[in-house]
Amino acid sequence: MPASRSHCSEVGMSSLTSSIPAARFESAFDARAGSRTERETASATDAHRDPLPLIRLQNLSKSFEAGGREVVALHGVSIDVQEGEILGIIGRSGAGKSTLLRCINGLERPQSGTILVEGTPVNRLGEADLAALRRRIGMIFQHFNLLSSRSVFDNVALPLELAGASRSEIESRVSDLLDLVGLADKRNVYPARLSGGQKQRVGIARALATSPRILLCDEATSALDPETTRQILALLGDINRKLGLTIVLITHEMAVVRDLCDRMVVLDHGRIVEQGAVADIFAQPRSEVTRSLLQDVLPDLPASLAQRLSDVPLPGSQPLLRLRFSGSKAGDPVIAELARQLDVAASVVHGAIDTIKGQPIGVLILALPERTAQPLPAIIDFLRERTTSVELLGHVLPAH
Ligand SMILES: Nc1ncnc2c1ncn2[C@@H]1O[C@H](COP(=O)(O)OP(=O)(O)OP(=O)(O)O)[C@@H](O)[C@H]1O
Numbered sequence: 001m002p003a004s005r006s007h008c009s010e011v012g013m014s015s016l017t018s019s020i021p022a023a024r025f026e027s028a029f030d031a032r033a034g035s036r037t038e039r040e041t042a043s044a045t046d047a048h049r050d051p052l053p054l055i056r057l058q059n060l061s062k063s064f065e066a067g068g069r070e071v072v073a074l075h076g077v078s079i080d081v082q083e084g085e086i087l088g089i090i091g092r093s094g095a096g097k098s099t100l101l102r103c104i105n106g107l108e109r110p111q112s113g114t115i116l117v118e119g120t121p122v123n124r125l126g127e128a129d130l131a132a133l134r135r136r137i138g139m140i141f142q143h144f145n146l147l148s149s150r151s152v153f154d155n156v157a158l159p160l161e162l163a164g165a166s167r168s169e170i171e172s173r174v175s176d177l178l179d180l181v182g183l184a185d186k187r188n189v190y191p192a193r194l195s196g197g198q199k200q201r202v203g204i205a206r207a208l209a210t211s212p213r214i215l216l217c218d219e220a221t222s223a224l225d226p227e228t229t230r231q232i233l234a235l236l237g238d239i240n241r242k243l244g245l246t247i248v249l250i251t252h253e254m255a256v257v258r259d260l261c262d263r264m265v266v267l268d269h270g271r272i273v274e275q276g277a278v279a280d281i282f283a284q285p286r287s288e289v290t291r292s293l294l295q296d297v298l299p300d301l302p303a304s305l306a307q308r309l310s311d312v313p314l315p316g317s318q319p320l321l322r323l324r325f326s327g328s329k330a331g332d333p334v335i336a337e338l339a340r341q342l343d344v345a346a347s348v349v350h351g352a353i354d355t356i357k358g359q360p361i362g363v364l365i366l367a368l369p370e371r372t373a374q375p376l377p378a379i380i381d382f383l384r385e386r387t388t389s390v391e392l393l394g395h396v397l398p399a400h
Pocket residue numbers: 064065066071072073091092093094095096097098099100
């Protein structure tokens with residue numbers, strides 16, 4: 001987690017927290033969950049172990065019965081989410097993303113596995129405790145889910161009313177939240193008169209009303225245009241930094257993951273096929289599913305070259321290599337070293353460099369001469385020591 005992620009008390013957000021009747025929700029929730037949560041028990045019994053993450057999913061499996069057959073939505077899924085991080089979940093349609101998100105706030109119950117939120121086993125809670133838990137976990141949706149008969153103010157106030165907050169608490173809290181999301185001047189406006197971006201801002205303010213530590217986002221920007229998406233992502237990033245809020249989001253937009261998330265999980269047919277730091281996965285996607293999902297945001301082989309690629313060397317063809325770089329390796333003078341040390345004059349046929357979470361990542365596609373002083377495996381080994389990964393894409397014939 002970047003050091004810049006700080007908590008509300010450190011950044012002068014006290015008015016946002018002090019006016020919240022959150023302690024009321026917590027005490028009801030914790031009292032029913034037992035006198036000591038599993039988080040406390042774990043730290044008391046083993047002081048040397050890391051504390052539990054804010055969210056821990058262990059070996060979750062969930063199936064549905066549909067049309068007389070079993071549909072497996074999740075199979076053996078394990079994920080830890082640390083406090084303050086932003087985790088993106090991606091996968092093709094039907095991969096199990098929504099089911100996973102809904103397990104976190106108890107809207108779905110897995111058939112097996114454990115869900116710990118703040119150390120509390122969610123899948124063992126009764127309805128009353130689940131309702132208390134959901135007030136600690138905000139959620140925003142693709143279609144905003146606002147009540148059309150309520151003004152902006154009253155939409156944001158709703159969770160506080162349900163929690164029994166006083167009129168003055170509600171007034172103060174909702175005003176602070178509308179300031180936070182930049183909608184102070186829209187407090188008396190009804191949803192029908194708001195743009196999509198403004199509606200999502202109301203959704204965010206409402207989700208934050210009960211001071212959750214966790215925000216779940218279900219395709220929160222999918223209905224928005226690119227510019228509005230950027231504004232909403234900036235707002236979510238800002239809230240994450242200012243309030244220390246932990247965010248778990250599912251999205252079909254890879255740019256959202258690249259621009260906002262610290263870590264990502266790739267689901268396919270209910271299983272995790274890859275998880276890790278966004279910069280690492282973008283620098284070197286390991287699974288075919290990830291490569292296919294990221295293809296629009298990663299620089300790749302131009303179609304004109306792909307069409308001329310052969311698996312085997314042909315007379316006049318040149319070996320084509322894809323080099324990936326990340327971190328400090330992105331700045332190394334690899335091509336110059338290849339020429340100087342191995343006497344191989346490679347030509348760059350395609351390339352791009354990007355920065356994710358401050359970490360440079362790059363892709364370079366090199367064509368080697370047809371004949372080289374060193375054998376191809378030796379050249380690949382030489383490059384592997386100086387890059388994040390090297391792949392032989394094939395052999396390309398010159399364009400006519
Ligand atoms: N209530 C349900 N009843 C029956 N099948 C369900 C139910 N909910 C989900 N499924 C099935 O479980 C699988 C995973 O669904 P889920 O909605 O979690 O996927 P997803 O990755 O969120 O998909 P999308 O990106 O299309 O929203 C799918 O095959 C889906 O049809």
